[in-house]
Amino acid sequence: MQLYISSLNSGSNANCYYIGNDTDALLIDAGLSCRETEKRMKLLGLSMKKVKGVFISHEHSDHINGLQQLSKKFQLPVYITEATLENSHIPLEKDCIRTFKHGSRMMIGDLCVHAFRKSHDAIDPHSFMISAYGINIGVITDIGHACKEVIACFSQCHAAFLESNYCEDMLANGNYPYHLKKRIAGSEGHLSNAAALELFRKHASKDLQLLLLSHLSKNNNRPELAAAVFAPHAGNTKIVVASRHEPSPVFCIELLPPVNAPLKSLVATKLQQLSLFQ
Secondary structure, eight states, X not given: OEEEEEEEEOSTTOOEEEEEOSSOEEEEOOOSOHHHHHHHHHHHTOOGGGEEEEEOOOOOHHHHTTHHHHHHHHTOOEEEOHHHHHHHTOOOOXXXXXXXXXXXXXXXXXXXXXXEEOOSSSSSOXXXXXXXXXXXXXXXXXXXXXXXXXXXXHTTOSEEEEEOOBOHHHHHHSSSOHHHHHHHHSTTSOOBHXXXXXXXXXXXXTTOOEEEEEOOOSSSOOHHHHHHHHGGGOTTOEEEEOOSSSOOOOEEEEEEOOTTOOTTSOOEEEEEEXXXXX
């Protein structure tokens, strides 16, 4: 059994992540327009018919811009906290609203979604871990620091979307006003390349096969810089920088037992990159 994951877009312009199996899928956030979400999924060979719900991490516009139209067109359930719904000011159809709270575990077919609070300057922000078949996928972006919940999730992941938002030197020496620099670098802001690397080096599981560096700043980071920070420490983990302009490939995360191994032995993780048009 396997899970398929892709970043449809990642950045302050729009965020949307896909996680699914052979029959069911979900989206984390809906920052792209409905039309662009459909376009990118079609490009990747992914079907909207498999999407059974959208999970919203928080109310900032780059995470909800396409939500109303997407939910209405496909009658998708929207999983969202009551406070985030109220502060988003999006008139969702009542029949599509599914509220959750910190610590909730929700089932979408075989996919179990664990929601937990994160440190960010929103009313009730959450990160998610999606699990099935012994595989754990983390969606950990828009965090000011790695709190204990983030560490607990990340340490179990076989693949993760992890924020690597800014280079500390670029932010400090850039032309942003002081108050904005302070917000970004604060405990409820965003995670720097250095902080993301520290989380990776200290807490990544030996089973972490894929790390998608996500939500890179347009003005305070560069894809090649973020990749270079992680490259010397990657080990057996594949490092991919999620783009703010185009979708990533679809990746398949699969757990396979070693040949002739006893049932109680540890499984080996196999990572495959799917054809864009498979």
